[in-house]
Amino acid sequence: MSSSSVEHPLKRTPLYALHLARGGKMVPFAGYDMPVQYAPGVLKEHLHTRAAAGLFDVSHMGQLRLRPKSGKLEDAARALERLVPQDIVGIALHRQRYAQFTNERGGVLDDLMVANFGDHLFLVVNAACKDDDEAHLRAHLSDTCEIESLPDRALIALQGPKAADVLAPLSPATAALRFMNAGPQQVMGIACYVSRSGYTGEDGFEISVPADKAEALATALLDHNDVLPIGLGARDSLRLEAGLCLYGHELDVATTPVEAALEWSIQKARRTGGARAGGFPGADVILKQLAHGAPRRRVGLLADGRAPVREGAQLFVEQDDPAAAGYVSSGGFGPSKIAPVAMGYLPAAFATEGTTVFADVRGQRLPMRVAPMPFITNTYKR
Amino acid sequence: MTTLFTSDHEWLKIDGDVATVGITDYAQTQLGDVVFVELPKVGKQLKKADAAAVVESVKAASDVYAPITGEIVAINDALAAEPSLVNSDPGEGAWFFKIKIADKSELDGLMDEAAYKAHTA
Numbered sequence: 332m333s334s335s336s337v338e339h340p341l342k343r344t345p346l347y348a349l350h351l352a353r354g355g356k357m358v359p360f361a362g363y364d365m366p367v368q369y370a371p372g373v374l375k376e377h378l379h380t381r382a383a384a385g386l387f388d389v390s391h392m393g394q395l396r397l398r399p400k401s402g403k404l405e406d407a408a409r410a411l412e413r414l415v416p417q418d419i420v421g422i423a424l425h426r427q428r429y430a431q432f433t434n435e436r437g438g439v440l441d442d443l444m445v446a447n448f449g450d451h452l453f454l455v456v457n458a459a460c461k462d463d464d465e466a467h468l469r470a471h472l473s474d475t476c477e478i479e480s481l482p483d484r485a486l487i488a489l490q491g492p493k494a495a496d497v498l499a500p501l502s503p504a505t506a507a508l509r510f511m512n513a514g515p516q517q518v519m520g521i522a523c524y525v526s527r528s529g530y531t532g533e534d535g536f537e538i539s540v541p542a543d544k545a546e547a548l549a550t551a552l553l554d555h556n557d558v559l560p561i562g563l564g565a566r567d568s569l570r571l572e573a574g575l576c577l578y579g580h581e582l583d584v585a586t587t588p589v590e591a592a593l594e595w596s597i598q599k600a601r602r603t604g605g606a607r608a609g610g611f612p613g614a615d616v617i618l619k620q621l622a623h624g625a626p627r628r629r630v631g632l633l634a635d636g637r638a639p640v641r642e643g644a645q646l647f648v649e650q651d652d653p654a655a656a657g658y659v660s661s662g663g664f665g666p667s668k669i670a671p672v673a674m675g676y677l678p679a680a681f682a683t684e685g686t687t688v689f690a691d692v693r694g695q696r697l698p699m700r701v702a703p704m705p706f707i708t709n710t711y712k713r
Numbered sequence: 714m715t716t717l718f719t720s721d722h723e724w725l726k727i728d729g730d731v732a733t734v735g736i737t738d739y740a741q742t743q744l745g746d747v748v749f750v751e752l753p754k755v756g757k758q759l760k761k762a763d764a765a766a767v768v769e770s771v772k773a774a775s776d777v778y779a780p781i782t783g784e785i786v787a788i789n790d791a792l793a794a795e796p797s798l799v800n801s802d803p804g805e806g807a808w809f810f811k812i813k814i815a816d817k818s819e820l821d822g823l824m825d826e827a828a829y830k831a832h833t834a
Contacts, residue, residue, distance in 0.1 A: 373771040374746035564745075564772050637749050637796075639769050664748040664771050671749075693751070693767065 344390035345485040345542040346549055353553075353560050361458035363391040366562040373564035377666040380531060380569055381707070384491035385561035386552050393461025394481040394539055397452040397472065407452050409607075410475040411445065414467065416588060416611045418598035422447040425514035427526050429596050432467060437587040437613030437620070440467065442578055446513035446526060453513070453524060455486070455537070457578045485545035490535035490569075492710060493557040498536055501551060505536060510711040519551055531566070532573025532709040572665045572672055574631055574704025580642060580661045581629055581674060587613070589620035590676070592629045597621065627657065628682035631704035632673040632690070634697055639664045639671045640690045646675055647689040650696050656681060659690060665706055672706045673699065717820060718829035719780045724804065725823065727814075734780060735808040736768065736799065739833045745770045747799040752788040753810055759783065761819055766809050768799060777809060781819045787811040 341364040350357065355366030366388070368376060379385060399407035408419040417430040427446040431439045441460035446453040456464045461480075468478045489498060499506045502518040505525055513526035521544045529535035540548050552558050567577070576582050581591055588597060600606045603618050611617075634640055640662045645655035662673030673690075681688060684703055689696035715727045722740035725732040741747065751767040759765055759779035766777040788810045792798055798807040814820070824832060 367772075368745065372745045374748075377771070568771055637793075638751065639749055639774070641774060664769070666771060 342391070344388055345545040346388045346390060346487075349546050349549055350388065350560070355560065355562060358563070360563055361391055363458065365391060366560070368562035368564045369560050371559065373562070373568060374666050376559065376561045376565035377568050379559050380491045380533060380561055380565060381667050382492070383557040383559075384489060384493040384497050384535075384555070385531075385565070386549060386558050387488040387490065387561050387566055388485070388549070389488050389537070390485040390542075390545065391458035392486055393454075393456040393458065393464060394484050394486060395454040395456065395465065395468070396477075396479040396481065397454065397468070398450065398477040398479065400475060400477060402450075404447065404450060404452070407472075407476050408447075410472045411452060412601070412607060412610065414471055414611060415443075415445075416597045416601050416614070416617055417445070418600040418607070419445060419452070420607065421598065421600060424449055425512055427511045427513040427528060431582070431588050431593065431596070432464065433588070433611055433613045433617065434584055435612050436585070437589075437616030438584040439578070439582040439586055439588060439591070440464070440584060442576065442582055444526070444528070446524075448514060448524070460578065481539075483542045484539050485542050487538045487540060487545065487549055487552070488529050488531075488535060489538065489552060489558070490529040490531040490533045490561075491557075492534060494533070494535040495712070497552060497555045497558055508536075508712075510534075510713045519548060521548060523548075527712060530573070530575055531569035532575070532705055532707055533569075534710045534712050567661075568663060568666060571661050571663060571674065572667055572706045573709060574674065574706060576629070577661060586676075587617055587620055587625060589617060589625040590627055590629065594621055624679055627676050627678050629660070629674060630677055630682045631702045631706060632659065632662070632675055632688070632699040633702040633706070634671040634673070634690070634699050636697060637671065638692055638697060640673045640692055640697065640699065644673075644675075644690045644692055646677060646699070647691065647696060648681055650689050652689075655691075656688070668706050674704070677701070716826060717780075717823035718826065718832075719778070719823060720832060721778050721780075722833075723777060723780045725780055725820075726808075727820065730814050730817075731786060731811050732781060732783075732814055733808045733811050734765075734777075736777060736803060737829070737833075738803045741800050741803045744768060744775060744799075745772070747796045750792040750796045750799065750809070752792065753785045755785050755788060757785045759785065759812065769796075779812065780823065781812065782815040783812040784815070785810050786813050
């Protein structure tokens with residue numbers, strides 16, 4: 332047995348006992364023991380979230396505060412702009428924005444949410460990257476910012492068309508939030524941070540709650556008839572149908588935000604000619620791609636048949652091409668679409684809607700059409 | 714008719730020199746909601762333990778292995794139209810294929826119902 336096979340104990344979120352009590356099927360995920368599904372199964376959990384409301388434990392994700400040493404929030408925002416291509420200075424009070432940490436080649440180190448909480452920036456980052464992200468922030472921003480990770484906070488996502496009605500009795504002020512509003516809110520008298528966001532394509536909320544109050548809050552939400560606990564399986568099929576990138580699948584250190592079709596997330600202020608153009612890692616690559624296009628692009632893909640086309644399937648431009656032109660980055664069956672859905676990367680010339688390519692599935696070349704995303708109609712409260 | 718089981722959770726109903734093959738209730742519970750089934754072609758020759766069919770749930774694809782050596786003589790077209798039969802009727806309606814048994818001695822290595830129950834207990 333090699334030393335690399337030494338197992339590290341899996342970490343547990345503050346909702347671990349609740350997952351077991353509710354019959355969650357636990358699997359290792361990003362170093363945590365997490366529920367992949369509950370008794371109803373991925374299909375029913377997915378459809379329930381689209382029809383009513385689903386509760387997701389996303390406590391494995393990282394929560395961080397960036398506090399300006401000067402006391403001026405703009406100093407923290409300007410500092411963070413050294414690491415991301417987004418306009419952070421322009422985030423209004425109690426608004427949240429999607430961003431990416433980039434590297435010198437323009438690739439993505441992680442994607443994250445950044446909110447303006449008045450005296451500090453509040454960040455949510457991916458579980459698998461959170462230690463590296465914190466080190467990255469410390470290495471580059473310690474001159475300007477106090478960096479504080481918040482491991483004693485849980486994070487609960489409540490998603491679906493009934494989410495607002497479910498949350499309102501516990502936190503009346505949340506009903507007035509619009510998509511991507513974020514800030515402190517009392518929920519059941521608990522001091523939480525609530526954002527109107529999520530990662531399912533549905534209306535909903537993410538609620539950051541002190542770890543010792545998380546189970547009480549989750550239990551109160553689950554007591555509602557419209558709410559079921561939902562596992563990682565349905566979380567993945569929901570975000571895939573919503574056309575949303577997942578780090579490690581659509582995004583990685585060798586993929587730029589423009590290749591990933593995320594240029595909508597890069598505001599004018601940071602682009603060539605903007606007030607604070609460039610100045611982030613890989614700016615030369617990314618700004619050039621914004622102006623002239625990227626050599627390859629993330630696309631949505633729909634199959635004609637019923638066979639799901641999974642992550643890793645190679646994509647060919649012609650039925651009998653010997654060499655692959657691209658690959659599927661995420662794929663599976665879309666329970667709401669009632670069809671196979673996938674995302675993948677193709678050379679720019681083939682990344683246009685309506686183009687037919689061929690996916691290799693167990694030696695067969697199955698036709699797939701480049702299709703617009705999201706695959707479902709999102710229901711954000713803008 | 715004798716029903717036998719493999720350790721990979723296939724069942725076989727033996728009728729003369731033909732075995733009808735499906736997956737067990739235990740297997741469909743483990744897989745979850747089945748959304749696609751890929752079946753072998755009639756006439757295909759398979760060796761014991763060859764991948765014979767593929768069953769896909771929302772999350773993952775799993776192989777169904779040939780439990781014995783032989784030739785595929787029939788497939789269940791109903792599964793292509795309604796893959797969820799595997800979940801709702803695994804033991805009867807959701808048979809996958811019929812295979813002509815090449816070597817009856819291979820059946821000796823399979824489990825009866827009591828042994829399979831013990832295997833999945």
